[in-house]
Amino acid sequence: xxxxxxxxxxxSAPNPPDPSPKxxxxxxxxxxxxxxxxxxxxxxxxxxxxxxRKFTDEQLIREFTGSAGFMGWWHPHNQTPLLxxxxxxxxxxxxxxxxxxxxLLGIGMGYAINGGRxxxxxxxxxxxxxxxxxxxVIAPSLGLGFGQELSHIKPKLTASWHVRGRLHYQWPYNVAxxxxxxxxxxxxRPWSGL
Amino acid sequence: xIGFILTTLLACADNPADLRDYWYFRTDGVDLPVRVxxxxxxDVILLMLxxxxxxxxxxxxxxxxxxxxxxxxxxxxxxxxxxxGTHGNYGAETLTxxxxxxxxxxxxxxxxxxxxQDKQIWLYGHSWGGMLGTATLLDTGADVDGWIEAxxxxxxxxxxxxxxxxxxxxxxxxxxxxxxxRQDAMFWSEAGDFASSLDLxxxxxxxxxxxxxxxxxxxxxxxxxxxxxxGEGLMRYLLLNPTVKSTAWWSGLWGGDALNDDxxxxxxxxxxxxxxxxxxxxxxxxxxxxxxxLGEDAFNAVDAQGxxxxxxxxxxxxxxxMVDRPEDFAQEIxxxxxxxxxxx
Numbered sequence: 001x002x003x004x005x006x007x008x009x010x011x012s013a014p015n016p017p018d019p020s021p022k023x024x025x026x027x028x029x030x031x032x033x034x035x036x037x038x039x040x041x042x043x044x045x046x047x048x049x050x051x052x053r054k055f056t057d058e059q060l061i062r063e064f065t066g067s068a069g070f071m072g073w074w075h076p077h078n079q080t081p082l083l084x085x086x087x088x089x090x091x092x093x094x095x096x097x098x099x100x101x102x103x104l105l106g107i108g109m110g111y112a113i114n115g116g117r118x119x120x121x122x123x124x125x126x127x128x129x130x131x132x133x134x135x136x137v138i139a140p141s142l143g144l145g146f147g148q149e150l151s152h153i154k155p156k157l158t159a160s161w162h163v164r165g166r167l168h169y170q171w172p173y174n175v176a177x178x179x180x181x182x183x184x185x186x187x188x189r190p191w192s193g194l
Numbered sequence: 195x196i197g198f199i200l201t202t203l204l205a206c207a208d209n210p211a212d213l214r215d216y217w218y219f220r221t222d223g224v225d226l227p228v229r230v231x232x233x234x235x236x237d238v239i240l241l242m243l244x245x246x247x248x249x250x251x252x253x254x255x256x257x258x259x260x261x262x263x264x265x266x267x268x269x270x271x272x273x274x275x276x277x278x279g280t281h282g283n284y285g286a287e288t289l290t291x292x293x294x295x296x297x298x299x300x301x302x303x304x305x306x307x308x309x310x311q312d313k314q315i316w317l318y319g320h321s322w323g324g325m326l327g328t329a330t331l332l333d334t335g336a337d338v339d340g341w342i343e344a345x346x347x348x349x350x351x352x353x354x355x356x357x358x359x360x361x362x363x364x365x366x367x368x369x370x371x372x373x374x375x376r377q378d379a380m381f382w383s384e385a386g387d388f389a390s391s392l393d394l395x396x397x398x399x400x401x402x403x404x405x406x407x408x409x410x411x412x413x414x415x416x417x418x419x420x421x422x423x424x425g426e427g428l429m430r431y432l433l434l435n436p437t438v439k440s441t442a443w444w445s446g447l448w449g450g451d452a453l454n455d456d457x458x459x460x461x462x463x464x465x466x467x468x469x470x471x472x473x474x475x476x477x478x479x480x481x482x483x484x485x486x487x488l489g490e491d492a493f494n495a496v497d498a499q500g501x502x503x504x505x506x507x508x509x510x511x512x513x514x515x516m517v518d519r520p521e522d523f524a525q526e527i528x529x530x531x532x533x534x535x536x537x538x
Binding site: 127129 | 215216217219220221225227281282300303304307308
């Protein structure tokens with residue numbers, strides 16, 4: 001799934017279907033169905049359990065995590081380009097060629113900033129624009145990714161880095177105008193690392 | 195990430211002279227997405243009031259007629275509360291015609307504050323937008339310069355009567371015409387029978403909805419004009435529309451139902467003579483959803499007050515007359531506004 005989503009994102013680079021200036025800022029067809037974006041997150045393990053697979057030595061870890069991050073995405077009309085989220089997730093991790101492979105199901109709450117300014121009248125009757133005007137949203141998401149413990153680089157580091165492809169939706173209002181596919185770059189810390 | 199955010203924020207920078215300006219207007223608990231496109235230096239802004247209720251103004255932003263109108267004037271598209279891409283926290287008690295009309299009037303002020311007090315602002319409503327535009331003109335004291343009603347319904351009860359009468363007369367005509375296909379004849383007969391069964395002085399809400407459904411279905415049993423540009427507009431609409439249809443449909447359904455309940459008993463016909471701004475009434479001769487007689491009534495009422503007005507019926511056009519005859523539709527609007535618009 002991840003290579004497929006990454007390929008979709010690659011094809012969704014600006015490639016206007018209509019050469020007229022009016023539509024030149026619109027992105028490609030793929031981006032209309034799936035907005036490409038980026039999320040930066042810091043993740044903390046809250047609880048975990050580990051077991052070994054029956055016929056291999058692979059260790060499977062199931063964990064609940066909490067994370068906080070920012071995500072932005074491409075929108076043809078720049079409506080709501082930035083979302084700050086705090087998320088609870090269920091992550092399942094295994095090993096694959098020396099890397100952690102993982103799947104994650106998350107549910108987050110966030111603040112979606114309206115794309116473009118949000119204008120409103122002040123008490124004195126002046127029309128003022130607020131670049132941070134927006135709304136609270138609930139954002140379920142699904143992710144697949146891989147990572148590696150940073151102790152491979154420096155033995156004292158207990159955290160791990162990860163890269164995830166994630167599919168997000170926002171509720172009750174899909175403020176992005178379509179599901180968002182983000183590439184997430186993040187740092188995860190185990191419970192013992194606190 | 196930083197580059198990504200900077201690019202996005204730069205794209206959102208203020209530039210009132212830009213032909214494509216996107217922002218939100220927060221009023222009475224709701225954030226309304228506003229898109230202003232077209233020729234702002236014409237000093238004329240047409241404020242689009244979309245149909246439904248339950249639709250989105252963006253739906254009107256992809257037709258060929260739009261390209262032509264935006265070559266002459268600026269057009270401001272906004273989604274009404276609960277509909278399209280609106281966000282907000284508001285209760286069901288705010289889903290009234292009066293509240294949506296107040297939102298519209300507030301937006302008129304905001305458009306002038308943002309783009310200049312010298313801008314003429316014309317309301318431009320389609321279908322349900324005809325009800326909203328009339329309510330805004332008559333019940334809010336909005337400072338607008340003109341009114342364009344395209345296949346609008348400013349009187350739901352009378353709309354139902356005209357639609358029923360049109361079905362009865364069409365069924366009678368078709369019954370005498372042997373060249374009509376069997377399928378068409380069956381439809382007109384069924385619609386005519388249904389219309390004849392109604393008590394026109396007391397049409398229930400359910401019957402009104404059924405009548406409306408027949409009226410939309412009628413468009414596939416008449417010969418409508420077709421524009422060569424329709425395909426391109428449809429592709430743009432399907433592929434470039436920023437509003438996700440599933441979400442807009444879901445939220446619009448709730449708001450649409452509440453507004454329809456309010457509209458079901460709302461009749462502005464007795465007050466149409468109070469309209470005091472230049473008014474253009476554009477209707478399709480094959481529109482069963484909002485029959486042209488509604489426009490004729492409005493024209494007569496406004497004309498009787500000595501206000502500049504015109505009533506135009508586009509032939510071979512149904513409810514979406516801007517799709518059926520985009521060039522003629524746009525030209526009628528451009529000519530009327532250029533003729534009767536008064537610089538501020």
